[in-house]
Amino acid sequence: MSSAHATSTYVPKSRLAKWFESRLPLVGLVHSSFVAFPVPRNLNYFWTFGAILIAFLGIQIITGVWLAMHYDPSAGNAFESVEHIMRDVNYGWLLRYAHANGASMFFVAVYAHIFRNLYYGSYKAPREVLYLLGVIIYLLMMATAFLGYTLPWGQMSFWGATVITNILAAIPVVGDTIQSLLWGGYSVGNPTINRFFSLHFLLPWMIAGVVVLHVWALHVTGQNNPAGIPIKSSKDAVPFTPYATIKDVFAVVVFMILFAWFIFYQPNYLGHADNYVPANPSVTPAHIVPEWYFLPFYAILRAVPDKLGGVILMFGAVLILAFAPWLDTSRVRSCNYRPVYRVFFWVFLVNAIILGWLGAKPPEGGYVLASRICTIYYFAHFLIVMPLVGLFETPDRLPGSILETVTGPGKQVSGSGMPAGAAAEPAKRA
Template sequence: MSAHPTTYVPKSAFGKWFESRLPIAGLIHSSFIAFPVPRNLTYFWTFGAILVFMLVAQIVTGVFLAMYYTPNAGLAFQSVEHIMRDVNYGWLIRYLHANGASMFFVAVYVHIFRNFYYGSYKAPREVLYILGVIIFLLMMATAFMGYVLPWGQMSFWGATVITNLFSAIPVVGDTIVSYLWGGYSVGNPTLNRFFSLHYLLPFMIAGVVILHIWALHVPGQNNPTGIPIKSGKDAVPFTPYATIKDVFAVVVFMIFFAYWVFYMPNYLGHADNYIPANPAVTPAHIVPEWYFLPFYAILRAIPDKLGGVIAMGAAIVIWCFMPWLDTSKVRSTAYRPLYKQFFWIFVIVCFLLGWLGSRPAEGWYVIASQICTVYYFAHFLIILPVLGFVERPLPLPNSILESVMGVQKGGAGIPAGANPEPHSKG
């Protein structure tokens, strides 16, 4: 997995025999113990470990729930009630799983915005970054299908609205919808399909996560300065320095997670989803989960159905082109004073889109969504490419060590345009 050679030498005869045939211990040692990481990493770099923890938690609790859940339109709602009321600690497992989806997205959004801020998507990390976008798309699909499974009012009508969007695709749209539904409307075959895919996709996510970690260990981790490791003094071993920080961050996040599970377990859910699905009664205001709201606002900002679907999909797909849209030679926004202002405007716009997605699609809410949508795409297609040519970044430190010590022994530091790309194995 790592591009760095291992120094692991088994001590026992059995260990040497096993390592010569399946070098798992050496792989772990080179990738997670001796692997050099920049010494200036902050706690924003611990969200990768938090996300791995949340993925494992979601898989474990999901497997437990699948033992009791019944994927049948007539029994699904009652089976969830059975889990909550009759299964020992079933309420706890379900609350962990339901709130765990929200915590998963909290961590992934922090991870994404940290990536954007520090330019971790730039060469030579393009494949690593695109794998991360793929993980995010798989997470969205998994979360949507999981939201349908309780078969409450919002589950049923959310599935109806979202699956109907595929009908806007020319030629093949109606065929895709019929395959998703398994009939002429959302019903029992739809629920069975969604249950099967919801159970399968987390394991696909786990596979892509392994590729993501593998791709990370080839060039090494980025850092707040954006400059590579150039000497042994710039780096520290992954264990214990990074692992201790990761463990501490995971524990703090677990406390945050536990607060929602034990004190506000239903706060992030919708009241209508505690009513059994009724195809004859449409909720007054159909809204998805909070983590979909920015993209839902973009969807509704476009008057045309097909245009809205294209804009919603493009809002995520455009992330894949960031390594080439960003023309600046400097990674970290900390050394880009002009872009820093636009970055925080972009963050505010994303929050506004999330809030607008929860509002009715009427009046000035639609106008505000359209303005925010235009800015969202302008950030990637205009601001990122243009600023790379007109902005004058601040001088970079000569090394990671100098950034940690707060001095620049070499004087003015590295010129902004001369930021070296290759990762040193020091």
């Protein structure tokens, strides 16, 4: 971020602003990072999901803090306190539905963000650390979402907590210790929900901290773009504000309309009816399923007959994402110029969707067989397809510059609106 600040054109006007800026250059830092910062002029709307994710992180934290004021994290009162929020607290129903559906919207945006990264090769050098921070955010999100799903203490919440904590016990050496720490006793009960509530409240602040590092890393390396080529001149870039800002705001508004539709018209569509029944340790639901955003990994877990093997593959399916920068051997970033790998990418995307569908089905018959086939392909994509296709594929010709991808070959523009020096630093880094 320091290099971005060096290109700032912010000049304080008043004596007070000059005094403050000389002691804490906060306004200049914001200006250089979110106003004058050069971004590639060919960015499309897939690059707006970062702004969407930051908006929804804010929504989740604000609604979560407000709900925590009325929630009782005890096995005897948790379910009733949620009903109290829904029925008796002013606009409690709105806060609860916004928080519950906000988690789903968060994951819609993060999956679009992840697949955009995989398609355009945004994980490649020099953005490995930026990408790894994104994987850490994803892991923290999954932990936060699971803990939050258990807090209403309905049937699906209770049995979901029971199933997952029992699965963790299969981890060699430390599994039983982890399970005991989470349970706080000999089974899922009152100490468990206290622990889950505390962790669920803590983790979003950790996510916010890693997001700051993520944005910092982004401003050090500069943004990737659909062509996957670096900024080479001032004509390849435009200032972040207003060009990227307006696009981000528009995308956030559109996403908020979808979010509002779920809140006001289909608030329980993405949930499970059994969670409106109080937790009963004596009655097991006919079919225990997690939230939709966990279903692909749940399908992988159930595809393996061995309990420990299922746990390894389930966690491995997430962790293998972190190795993409080193498994992909191609020198070309964007799938737009990789005709062979592009086909495999779309197969991988369809395969992931099918895994999600299978995760919602009973673990029997053809569903289990299909889950095993899809699980094999999931790992083969990273361990076989990525390394081999990168070695043998002949990519298409890359454009000579980012400007060429916008105007076409041989055409020029009169000006970029970007000071020449402002674009020089990201060009060197990329």
